[in-house]
Amino acid sequence: MRDLSVAVFRPDDERLTDAVELIDSLGATPIPDPMLSVEPTGAAPREDADYVVLTSKTGAELVSEAGWDPGGATVCAIGPKTADAAREAGYEVDTVPDEYTSSGLVATLEDEVDGARVEVARSDHGSAVLLEGLEAAGAYVHETILYRLVRPEGSGESAELAADGELDAACFTSSLTVEHFLEVAADRGVREAATAGLEDAVVGVIGEPTLETAVEHGIDVDVVASEATFDALACETVEAAAPTYHE
Known part of the structure; x- marks a missing residue:
């Protein structure tokens, strides 16, 4: 049984560090893949x-x-x-x-x-x-x-993993993270496969605007965070993915 892999798209600063620490504390394996740069x-x-x-x-x-x-x-x-x-x-x-x-x-x-x-x-x-x-x-x-x-250079590991069926969950924190994920997937030639891969993963979003963007782009959403914070998003997404993980 492999670890539960969870993609996080926070900017590459203390927010990404905190996100990685949180996912790790939940017993899952974080896949840090910054989709935003300031x-x-x-x-x-x-x-x-x-x-x-x-x-x-x-x-x-x-x-x-x-x-x-x-x-x-x-x-x-x-x-x-x-x-x-x-x-x-x-x-x-x-x-x-x-x-x-x-x-x-x-x-x-x-x-x-x-x-x-x-x-x-x-x-x-x-x-x-x-x-x-x-x-x-x-x-x-x-x-x-x-x-x-803007989308930082070098992003896209999560898209490759999703395309290969190796991503278990993803935490989208804004409409722009959804759009940048799909853009980098297209740049790598795996947009269709990555979108299909997300169907087999647990997809969490931070609120209604992000939900609407994901749905508009053909991404099935499993979790809408109960409050618009990353902590709630991460905990609820990992919890939703955990039954699959523990089977």
Whole structure:
């Protein structure tokens, strides 16, 4: 019986290290295959907003490095990891939604942002749900692109394993990780085989947008994480794959 192999697609920094450690602690074999690389733009959020929304740990770190001062703005983080990173950078976080998604943040803020200036600081692949939802609530929304997300060179080991039927599970953390997985599979000439290989694996996704992207590209999804965190995604995906592993 071979080990339960689980592909993780986190950026190649402490997030990938933490993901590998978590998968290993669950008794499975992590397949680290970064599908995202961060390219900072050098931009910083406006400093005259009433609300500022940070949507990632990377964003919180970049605004700190830029010396950004929120002034009297209400600082909102999309989830606990982002909030922790912002606090570590010295910012006071005022709002974290109960549901760690764009729609969850909109639901938290929609009754208080009518007429307010809202600054959204994030990557170039942020969901339109956040901007459109805040605008629908009456906010004046400005978006600052802090960084671009690109596919790193050398990625694709997981696609080869899936194509060979040797991948037991995969944890997709965003729509872009799905798209980059399929792109690198195509570059290696194994897209059809890799997609077929995922049918025999347990595929976990971090939320509804990622689910929709996977389904649109013909990937069968087995697990949608109960909350939008990697810890929940990894634990629930490995748990779903474990019965096959232990047979």
